[in-house]
Amino acid sequence: MNASTKFAGFALGLAAVFGIALATGAAIGPDPAAPESHAHDDGPTARQDQAPGGMVATDSGYTLRLDTARTTAAPNVPLRFRILNQDDAPLTRYQRNHDKDLHLIVVRRDMIAFQHVHPALGGDGTWSVPLDLTRAGDYRVFADFIPEGGQNLTLGTDLRVAGNYDPQPLPVAATTSTVDGYTVTLDGTVATGQASKVTLSVSRDGKPVTDLQPYLAAYGHLVALRTADLAYLHVHPDGQPGDGVTPAGPGITFYVTAPSAGDYRLFLDFQHEGVVRTAEFTLTVGQGAAAAEPVAHDGHGGAPTPEPAHGGHDAPAPAHSH
Numbered sequence: 001m002n003a004s005t006k007f008a009g010f011a012l013g014l015a016a017v018f019g020i021a022l023a024t025g026a027a028i029g030p031d032p033a034a035p036e037s038h039a040h041d042d043g044p045t046a047r048q049d050q051a052p053g054g055m056v057a058t059d060s061g062y063t064l065r066l067d068t069a070r071t072t073a074a075p076n077v078p079l080r081f082r083i084l085n086q087d088d089a090p091l092t093r094y095q096r097n098h099d100k101d102l103h104l105i106v107v108r109r110d111m112i113a114f115q116h117v118h119p120a121l122g123g124d125g126t127w128s129v130p131l132d133l134t135r136a137g138d139y140r141v142f143a144d145f146i147p148e149g150g151q152n153l154t155l156g157t158d159l160r161v162a163g164n165y166d167p168q169p170l171p172v173a174a175t176t177s178t179v180d181g182y183t184v185t186l187d188g189t190v191a192t193g194q195a196s197k198v199t200l201s202v203s204r205d206g207k208p209v210t211d212l213q214p215y216l217a218a219y220g221h222l223v224a225l226r227t228a229d230l231a232y233l234h235v236h237p238d239g240q241p242g243d244g245v246t247p248a249g250p251g252i253t254f255y256v257t258a259p260s261a262g263d264y265r266l267f268l269d270f271q272h273e274g275v276v277r278t279a280e281f282t283l284t285v286g287q288g289a290a291a292a293e294p295v296a297h298d299g300h301g302g303a304p305t306p307e308p309a310h311g312g313h314d315a316p317a318p319a320h321s322h
Contacts, residue, residue, distance in 0.1 A: 053154025054142045054225075054232030061086035064143045064155035067126075073136040073163030079106075079119075080128045083143060083155070090125025093148035098216040105142040105223055106131055106159070109230065110167045111265040113139070114278060116223065136163025140230050154232050170227060170263060170282055177279045182209070184268065184279040192258045192285060200268060200279075201250040208250035214241040215271035220252040227263040227282075258285040 057064045067080040083091040083102075094101040104127075106115045112135065119129035133139070139159040146152045177184045181204055188198030200220065202209040212219045218240060224233040238253045239246030258264065266281035 053144070054140070054156030054230060057155055057157040059153055059155060060151070062091065062147065062153060062155065063088075064141070064157050066141065066157060066159060069158065070160045070162065071133065073133055073161050075132055075134045076130050077133045077161075078128060079131050079141075079159075080126055081119075081141075081143070082126050083145065083147075085147075091147055092121070092123075092125045094121075095146040095148050095150070097144075097146050097152065098218070098221075100216065101145065102127065103144040103216075104129060105144065105232070106139055107225065107230075107265075107267075108135065108137045108139050110137070111170065111225065111227060111282075112168050113137075114223075114267050114280065116221070116267070116269055116278070133161045135166070136161045137165045137167065142232050144232075156230070156232065170265075173282065173284055177281060179277050179279050180275075181205070182272070182277060182279070186281065190256050190258050190283060190285050192261055192287060195255045195257050197253060197255055199251045199253050202252075202270060202272070203250055204272075209272055210247070210249045211272070212249035212252075213271040213274070215269055215276055217241070219246065219248060219270065220254075221269040222254060223267045224256075224283075225265045225267075226260070227265055231259075233259075233264075258283075261285050261287040 063084045065082050065084055067082075071077050085091050097103075100118045101121065102119060104115075104117050104119055106117070107113060113132070115131060117129050117131070119127040121127050139161060140156055141159050142154055142156045144152075144154045175186050177186075183203050185201045185203070186198060187201065188196060190196040190198060202212065215221055218237050220237050222235045222237070224235055225231065226233070235254055235256060237246075238255060241248070252268075252270070262285060264283045264285065266283055268279045268281070269276055270279070271277075
């Protein structure tokens with residue numbers, strides 16, 4: 001099988017798996033007898049032929065353009081960018097998605113210094129947000145958004161931060177991660193080509209946390225990046241706050257399908273007592289039905305952990321991706 005055939009097969013497989021999740025999350029109604037999946041609107045029709053998000057800066061007539069692609073390491077660096085349409089005009093009208101018009105993900109290429117922020121949009125179509133870029137190196141910037149009346153897109157581009165670069169190795173596998181006194185434990189394995197149920201449980205001081213707070217219309221927000229090429233998979237939990245079914249912790253359930261074997265970096269945002277924290281994970285997925293090995297990370301350069309889970313639905317309702 002040649003490279004182009006392999007890539008096409010991979011793109012179709014990924015779109016099929018995560019496209020099902022998009023439909024599952026957005027379409028389930030308020031029937032109390034059936035647990036409601038997390039509502040998610042990826043536009044009128046999910047694109048079934050798209051490759052993983054974030055691989056290119058231009059897609060479907062839209063382009064992510066930074067005002068500058070180079071800066072110097074500093075703790076509070078203003079980032080300005082625009083989403084341009086096919087006429088090279090700034091896009092100013094967006095469809096709200098997970099409580100925001102646009103989600104910006106920034107991570108260094110060695111998978112450290114992860115940030116998930118929500119920029120402010122100016123009247124001229126320019127987005128702006130301060131970033132913590134104290135660690136020099138090459139970063140990948142992902143813009144996750146839905147144009148008004150359009151379909152969900154994730155565009156990616158590079159940002160070079162000058163300074164003393166200290167590349168870090170990928171952390172080894174582990175099933176627990178700690179962040180700010182919280183322990184996050186992963187239960188479940190991930191195999192390629194099938195929806196795999198994983199549950200991430202949050203505890204503090206040895207006690208389960210059962211009062212997680214909604215963050216971006218969910219009890220957890222998970223971003224997955226394939227380490228080989230930073231392909232972007234945006235996964236959401238099964239269930240949603242206020243549906244009368246989904247518990248507010250300690251477990252968060254996701255149905256995850258890995259498009260290929262290899263290492264993935266996972267970033268779980270969860271909110272408790274008014275503070276959003278990020279637990280970081282590395283997940284090594286074997287070929288076929290081989291078990292995946294999780295890696296925990298504390299969000300501050302510690303070891304990562306695999307993909308978590310939310311909710312408690314037994315039926316594999318795959319998570320949606322962007």
